[in-house]
Amino acid sequence: xxxxxxHVAQVSSAVRAFFENGQPLHIFHGSTNSTRPVDHxxxxxxxxxxxxxxxxxxxxxxLVEPNVPMDKLVQATLSHGLVPRVVMEFPGITVGGGFAGxxxxxxxxxxxxxxxxxxxxxxxxxxxxTITASSTENADFFKGATGSLGTLGxxxxxxxxxIPASYFVKLVYHPYSTIHETIKASKQETENPDxxxxxxxxxxxxxxxxxxxxxxx
Numbered sequence: 001x002x003x004x005x006x007h008v009a010q011v012s013s014a015v016r017a018f019f020e021n022g023q024p025l026h027i028f029h030g031s032t033n034s035t036r037p038v039d040h041x042x043x044x045x046x047x048x049x050x051x052x053x054x055x056x057x058x059x060x061x062x063l064v065e066p067n068v069p070m071d072k073l074v075q076a077t078l079s080h081g082l083v084p085r086v087v088m089e090f091p092g093i094t095v096g097g098g099f100a101g102x103x104x105x106x107x108x109x110x111x112x113x114x115x116x117x118x119x120x121x122x123x124x125x126x127x128x129x130t131i132t133a134s135s136t137e138n139a140d141f142f143k144g145a146t147g148s149l150g151t152l153g154x155x156x157x158x159x160x161x162x163i164p165a166s167y168f169v170k171l172v173y174h175p176y177s178t179i180h181e182t183i184k185a186s187k188q189e190t191e192n193p194d195x196x197x198x199x200x201x202x203x204x205x206x207x208x209x210x211x212x213x214x215x216x217x
Contacts, residue, residue, distance in 0.1 A: 004065065007048050008122070008130060008156045014044045015154060016128025027154060029067050029094070049156055052076040060162045061119060066096025066155045073160075082162040085111040096155050102147035106197040106213065109190040115146035122157035130156070166215035169197065174210045182208025 018025040030047030050067035071091035098114035120134035133142035176182040197213030
């Protein structure tokens with residue numbers, strides 16, 4: 001089975017060939033919801049980049065390929081007593097998609113968008129060069145790549161920050177009868193240091209709910 005570096009070398013070579021020929025290309029992640037016709041002769045297939053490469057309990061980080069979905073990532077980190085700082089709610093959302101799309105969830109009031117939990121990325125640029133980007137290395141590129149929907153390059157690896165996991169999440173529903181009360185309560189709950197997760201839904205003008213979650217053992 002080819003290693004991660006061998007897969008990246010193949011992606012780099014394919015991207016470089018399109019660049020040198022002046023041809024546009026499409027990235028295939030393994031699945032797509034697009035209904036637009038695609039020229040299959042111009043596809044770079046990165047569906048093989050779907051592995052959790054390493055979970056490091058000492059640094060509370062994980063090295064992950066971009067097509068790893070949330071359920072697979074959480075399963076891998078939980079075996080080390082850790083979870084991602086931000087977990088997208090749909091199990092099939094991928095790590096690369098969360099980074100490129102600036103996904104936010106109920107812990108984002110504390111940790112920011114999913115891309116803000118990423119320490120570094122490995123990316124293949126348009127001409128086929130592979131670089132690493134972080135807040136200290138190629139910092140401008142790293143900042144620009146967040147939420148860029150994959151337009152600046154092909155992300156091939158991400159380093160994620162993790163937090164200690166607990167056995168349970170204590171979930172409390174707080175119902176409110178006005179929009180104003182719901183919004184006010186949501187703000188107050190995000191300022192409560194005991195809360196690890198805060199989410200809210202306004203169902204109607206007279207029915208809103210704020211949900212708070214706390215990691216407990």
